[in-house]
Amino acid sequence: MTSHPFARTIRSTPEGLLWEPGERWVRGYKGDVAVVDSRHPVLVWEPGVPVPLYAFPQGDVRTDLLRPAKNPRTGAHSGSRIFYDLDVDGESVENVAWTFPADDLSGYIAFEWFRHWDSGLDHWYEEEEEIFIHPRDPHKRVDALPSSRHVVVEIAGRVVADTRRPVLVFETSLPTRYYIPREDVRLDLFTATDHHTGCPYKGTAEYWSWSGAGDVPRNIVWSYPDPLPAVAPVKGLLAFYNEAVDLTVDGERQERPVTPFTASLRA
Known part of the structure; x- marks a missing residue:
């Protein structure tokens, strides 16, 4: 049977992650600084976590504002390879971003949203609408x-x-x-x-x-x-x-x- 040309494709990794290419224009700000500006995000579902998060191509991230984390988290986000702190206008946010160990997601950087109030960006937008708490799941009504x-x-x-x-x-x-x-x-x-x-x-x-x-x-x-x-x-x-x-x-x-x-x- 031929699949529908517009059918969604959720992919899995050996680490137990599910991910899917996204089509929304997503931007993340710390204060007035756009840290993320991407038209090619991917949605990632971690094992046991009911809501998705976004990961972004490195080229869509202000990597010049990221530093290897001083106190990287352990055992978080499916055994992530590298955690990053964010430095913007003299303010530092610890463990705000990370890379996943999955080869499928190499070259992508994920960010905290608002489920962890002590580490995240200030504002997130999908197109022109501000999104709160966590990304919306396209498979949820x-x-x-x-x-x-x-x-x-x-x-x-x-x-x-x-x-x-x-x-x-x-x-x-x-x-x-x-x-x-x-x-x-x-x-x-x-x-x-x-x-x-x-x-x-x-x-x-x-x-x-x-x-x-x-x-x-x-x-x-x-x-x-x-x-x-x-x-x-x-x-x-x-x-x-x-x-x-x-x-x-x-x-x-x-x-x-x-x-x-x-x-x-x-x-």
């Missing part, structure tokens, strides 16, 4: 769909939300999230916190914690006050962690899923 399903949320046996006008967010590899209008949530039973998280698909979220009794994780409720355009329907709506509340949809009690968030909710 996030769809926000208005619905008329009947959704009821309970905590410690108490109904805290009841709606027939949710917005359902379907995100690859995660359970469906049910975003509920504030008018249909007993927000008086929760306390706003100073916790915030960022998502490259949805934006920056704010959180609330349960004020009542029971063994309930903190920051159980979140909302995107200013979501990215792709999920605009969730603006200002409230969502609960399915992993830690009792959720009933159209009269059917949902099982609590086990996700990458489960362990952190128990912490």
Whole structure:
């Protein structure tokens, strides 16, 4: 069978890396200095890491700003060959970049984004859109769909939300999230916190914690006050962690899923 001419080609290396040529124009800045400016990046998936990162041809990187790391990391990024520190305008950032041991990726340099807050560039752009937290995965979808399903949320046996006008967010590899209008949530039973998280698909979220009794994780409720355009329907709506509340949809009690968030909710 002949493959489709536009089919994606994900390649693997003996070291367990997956990688794929990218087509987006990607730029990374430290302050006002463009450290990376590439129209030929590659996306790399490391073993056991759910999100990709970018690696760039050396010719698209300001290698004159990189120095061999003074305190190179050990055991990080699939046994990377060389780590680099970045020196820009008198400021040094340790272990900001590295090369992979894979022969397929020789000649490429990878960079930290924002998952490690102490080491990374300040701004990243795909085309003219600034991207936060980590690169978007081209094989992942996030769809926000208005619905008329009947959704009821309970905590410690108490109904805290009841709606027939949710917005359902379907995100690859995660359970469906049910975003509920504030008018249909007993927000008086929760306390706003100073916790915030960022998502490259949805934006920056704010959180609330349960004020009542029971063994309930903190920051159980979140909302995107200013979501990215792709999920605009969730603006200002409230969502609960399915992993830690009792959720009933159209009269059917949902099982609590086990996700990458489960362990952190128990912490």
